[in-house]
Amino acid sequence: MNYKELSAQQLFAEYERVSAEYNSYKAKGLKLDISRGKPSEEQLDASLGLLSKQRTVADCKSADGFDCRNYGIAFGMPEMKAIFSDITGIPADNIIVGGNSSLNMMYDSLARAMIFGVYGSPRPWCREERIKFLCPAPGYDRHFAVTETLGFELIPVKMNADGPDMDEVEALVKDPEVKGIWCVPKYSNPTGITYSDEVVRRLAKMETGAPDFRIMWDNAYIIHDLTGESDQLLDIFKEAEKYGNEDRIFYFTSTSKITFPGAGVAMMGASKNNLDQIKPLISIQTIGPDKLNQLRHVEFLKDKEGVLSHMKLHAELLGKRFDILLNALKSGLGGLGIAEWNEPKGGYFVSLDTLPGCAKRAYTLAKEAGVTLTTVGATFPYGKDPEDKNLRLAPSYPSCEELALASEILVCVIKLATLEKMLNK
Ligand SMILES: Cc1ncc(COP(=O)(O)O)c(C=O)c1O
Structure with missing residues (x-):
């Protein structure tokens, strides 16, 4: 019927x-x-093992003997970086391990851009007359809320079966007021699609009017397959490097939907230029994230195979x-x-x-x-x-x-x- x-x-x-x-x-x-x-x-329940260990002092040390109960290692334990690096393909040196939420790192990245600008900004974003941000839709409500709260104008972009409509994106990014785009490139929230190689290449390559344009690459569902058959996503950093555009990528993911949402570990990946600008600012903002949680995750997940x-x-x-x-x-x-x-x-x-x-x-x-x-x-x-x-x-x-x-x-x-x-x- x-x-x-x-x-x-x-x-x-x-x-x-x-x-x-x-x-x-x-x-x-x-x-x-x-x-x-x-x-x-x-x-x-599948991650309860994270919490079950009774610890001695020796169990609080990282592989190189660092006592995770104390201040120090502001940008992530090497073992935790190694796991993220193996999963994402991003070199460990380009990774910052954060706290319990990648959304928090995304918000901070854009709030920092407002206050200080990003690498390559002519001025802090708050000094711009107007900032526009591309929002492929349907998309993740909390992304849109972050940019709306910071006062950006949200520009909807049509979401196709292989990612955002790139003809639309390429036309819109010519406008220097367009400073970035939200992307959930794999098993997108909510449409479940994975960006095609062509979409990733065009995002990496496109000419932008803003010299400090950023792609917020939120790979929240990077290894979250439902079937034996995994969608393959092209490595955006490698593509962007081909055109000298690696500074335009801010990459995020977390273990929220691997272990515990709200009590997992998040990371950000970025180019050396970006990290050289970001790290001193983070060092003022915080003495460092929860390394005991990183240690628990390293012990529980072990390595990429374990994950x-x-x-x-x-x-x-x-x-x-x-x-x-x-x-x-x-x-x-x-x-x-x-x-x-x-x-x-x-x-x-x-x-x-x-x-x-x-x-x-x-x-x-x-x-x-x-x-x-x-x-x-x-x-x-x-x-x-x-x-x-x-x-x-x-x-x-x-x-x-x-x-x-x-x-x-x-x-x-x-x-x-x-x-x-x-x-x-
Ligand atoms: C696309 C996307 N990004 C980020 C998050 C939140 O991640 P986190 O817990 O690391 O802040 C979610 C949670 O639903 C999500 O769907």
Whole structure:
């Protein structure tokens, strides 16, 4: 059955049927949540080993004998840098290990740019008349919030199946007021896509009007595969180096979704020129991050192989949840012609587009039936989805039983919102 091919009478009959189904869900008084991409309790349990060790003084020392209980090593233990270097392909000398959050490092990087400028800036960014930032959308709400809070003008850019629309990006970056772009290049939040080689090359190579343009390369889902088949992402530093543009990359990732969100370890990767500007400023801001947490992570994860084998546990736990949601969408909405969604090979999200003008209504109907979805619009700059059609679905956190029920209700409210629209209700 395709809704667009039904007569008014058939649509009305379907509306009556779906409304009755909706009311039966509503009567259950449920409280379900598929709004935020948080690991489930089972995923967190997989990292409990991080906390289980009873320590002697000797256990507080790094490989070269440094006592991690004390001040010192402001930019990361060599062992922790080595793990990040192996995972990202960035030389350890170009890595700064930070605290518990890569988003914090992103915010600090842009706040520093406002106060001091970045390497190559003619002046601090706060002295510019206006700053614009490119926001491929749908994208990560917290990225957009950071640049909005700092007073930048957010410029939406269309997100394609292989990354941001590069024709649009190349045209926009000619404007010297455009100082940067947000990128989640692998298993993007929320569309799940990985940037193609061509998109990475064009980002690395493009001519920018601003001499101090920065690509905020947030590789949060770098090794977060759901299937045995991993998407391959081109190394942006290597590409940028070919054109002498390595200073334009600020690279970030963290162990938030490897070990514990909020209690993991984050890193930033940047060129020598950038680090020479940044490190003295960080040295004033902080005496250094939590090295005991770095030590725990090094002991627990060991090396890249250790990290990858740990990620297989996550893939198993997450994979079954993605299957539940995707199967429900396929069996409930497949062929109706009223929704499109992605089937990502990694990351934390499924991005679903309803027919234009139906997402907010579906959100409200879901809420009234006890299912919390990500606020509609959150995936767009200024919280405004111009077509009111994108829903970000996060299947990771609920139990499988809760997710199965939430997915059924989701299907029902998408149908109902669409039928209401089609019948002008
Ligand atoms: C794309 C992206 N970047 C960053 C983060 C947060 O990372 P962290 O915990 O390292 O601050 C998230 C969390 O959902 C995310 O989806």
